Amino acid sequence: MQVFGITHNDAESHQKFTEANKLNFPLLVDTNKNLALLFGAVEKPDDKRLKRMAVVINKEGKIVKIIKEVNPSTHGADLVEILQNLEKPKSN
Secondary structure, three states: OOOOEEEOOOHHHHHHHHHHHOOOOOEEEOOOOHHHHHHOOOOOOOOOOOOOOEEEEOOOOOEEEEEOOOOOOOHHHHHHHHHHHHHOOOOO
């Protein structure tokens, strides 16, 4: 499993934020908001605020879950549950 954060801030601000918050995952730069537009985190490139959301992509590169409303206080636990369920074999 790999976790990435993506925001529209520049690389320098990402580095400062990563160090200040001791993040153990990389933050990706989306200054043009291409990914934000693609996933619906903004409606227009000039939107100032991005929606906090999560996109879960499986090992095959397929999007298996998009969480459009993220609760910051439960987000980590929510993702763990989703990922654990992805790893369970499907019963027929």
